[in-house]
Amino acid sequence: MLEARTPMKVSEAVEKVLQIEAVHNKTETVPLQEAGGRILAEAVIADAPVPPFNRSPLDGFAVRSADTKGAGRDTPVTLQVIETVGAGHVAEKVPQPGEAIRVMTGTIMPKETDAIVMFELTKEAEDGSAITITREFNSWDNVVIKGEEMEKGTVVLEAGERLHAGGIAALATFGYDQVQVTAKPVIGVFATGTELLEPGDPLEPGKIRNSNAPMVVEQLREAGAAPVYYGQLPDDFDLCYSRVQNVLGDVDALITTGGVSVGDFDFLPAIYEKLGAEVLFNKVAMRPGSVTTVAQWNGKPLFGLSGNPSACFVGFELFTGPWLRHSMGDKKPYLQQSKALLGSDFPKPNPFTRFVRGHITFQDGRLIATPAGLDKSQVVTSLSRANALIVLPGGTRGFQTGDQVAVLLLRGEGEAYFEEPVKDR
């Protein structure tokens, strides 16, 4: 009954999960307005220089700079305004010496003109037919030169970038009204536990509601996957096995919550064995979630997360999230890591490395990490708002306010490589 499991270091376990071959590197083309949050599957190339023509960055007058030579307060130069051109239009006339064209911000430079004089530096005739200038302008003064910001053919964004509003703007600029992104991995979720009711069910003696599955489904959604909740696995090994086997063809990965410990109804280890899945690890040197198990079957990871809600959450963020982002082609799949100062005492000593949900705030430009749920009256609210995992190394004493700790930032995904976060201590 009691099998001996050898705990694996967290960093080693993460590496093992990310080495699972991604057999499902599918891509799809989506319209630009649906591309936000997705991962680019193709490089974005500038189809034109930026700006695509010499243009005026101001509302003003396009002039031949030679005409302004000698202009001064006492020697004003008067130019005839022969046309007004709005942005997006092209001047129809070509100014001769002594002539100017009134242009709006963004207008393509009219032929023969090579400088812009802003409205504020001119005196305009009442009928708008002429302007007076009292200073000299040089060639290309106030003109944005074609290609000044970017040459045609430049790689603007590389494959593997996650698209935010700025990336959407870049795609639009270069004519992408649709774009290739990586497909959302389809991730199946089963809950296990005969004590579980679904959230809409009334409570019964001995039973609790299933909070892990809705939580994991939301974690999947936040990470950019397409979750499919298959309900609860039954309390019978053969039925369990066949339900798991039946869905494996339809998903890119499978998550189960519960069933990986050593209780009489913890069927997952035996299911992995019967499937012929390779167990990458079944014990991790951490709390909570030491029983977190990951196996692979035909290149698909099977995440056996703990049934304990905190352990389930942590197991997802440490192992499932990075694998998901990696398999979507995200160049930065890991949780962003930083150091922080502890914002409150954590008096509980613990022999194992502990990943505690907490909240990051900033004080004088420093990260402050406060464990959630120490204050009982605020436990759910604080867990709900948690935006980091605080890494507390194992030790015989607790931690004090101001101690330096490592933190892994949730929702700040993918910016840093995940290394063993305790090594700096």
Next chain:
Amino acid sequence: MLEARTPMKVSEAVEKVLQIEAVHNKTETVPLQEAGGRILAEAVIADAPVPPFNRSPLDGFAVRSADTKGAGRDTPVTLQVIETVGAGHVAEKVPQPGEAIRVMTGTIMPKETDAIVMFELTKEAEDGSAITITREFNSWDNVVIKGEEMEKGTVVLEAGERLHAGGIAALATFGYDQVQVTAKPVIGVFATGTELLEPGDPLEPGKIRNSNAPMVVEQLREAGAAPVYYGQLPDDFDLCYSRVQNVLGDVDALITTGGVSVGDFDFLPAIYEKLGAEVLFNKVAMRPGSVTTVAQWNGKPLFGLSGNPSACFVGFELFTGPWLRHSMGDKKPYLQQSKALLGSDFPKPNPFTRFVRGHITFQDGRLIATPAGLDKSQVVTSLSRANALIVLPGGTRGFQTGDQVAVLLLRGEGEAYFEEPVKDR
């Protein structure tokens, strides 16, 4: 033509926008699996204590602690195991003195038992009919007491909380399979600018593609709104006016990009006037985006964002985003603010407070803010990845690496009150 506009301080302008009465504080009920990212419109109340019954936190044996008195290495106590109960089930038998029940993690405590002995501390008979214990247990050892974590009726989450995975778990725990959230504000978007092509159009002389509208639509989506893009406003005042007027009844707010400056085709100021809208400000003491204009009409804000892409982005994040979150009932509508050290030189002197898109990294537990787009070859990529606005106060010289600056964090929304970020300098 050139009207005199008085610039307003950024903090004052933000306050004015947030004072616009929210006439559209609608709520809706959504199923739990669609509640992620939404703002709670109702408080979540614990419908049962947590845990809802005395329960075993371990796989082990439920015993009568009195039976273990006197147990020791040399004085082992043997108990008869009369039943095995899985989590979610209720023991059918009631142990008499000298009897125990085998239970799994999460099981409701069988009647008459008051302590749990974990598997590892027992020696089990081969046929499972009895166990031997070699130490004493006290009443309630290893038992989680009903209501220990939370009493029934506790307010678990208050209205105004944004729901992440942890909040979804809390809702599930307390039986919410659907929940009241605030409705997504419907925000109309018009682009203006006769130079604009849509992203799918081929380039023409003098024209550029419309990148602001797709960008703003994505910013709206990220902020949790329901964007509606109405296309480009025509190059004719009367047509512009009637198109704006026609959609005002259908939206909770209207965004226009461009058309707020002093060019000949900048119609928005005149449109606001003809609508009878109250202009809250039409010049802000900042760069880029000094022409950002916000008006209100019948309690609906009209955001006149600049046509310059950087200014448009900044105007949205400073004014539209906070208003949106506020109108959705988010208790923390502002951009989170912090201090940071500048990660690279910013040599450009500027007389005005400048909001520069940049990227936050962490070094030794400190925030480092690096302006995006200084390196021309990386300009688009870095803007696309930007996760902060760096606030550079006006001055006659530039800034050096290591200078302390204020930053406003994008995508870390709503954690701090927005105050004039330059006041600490």
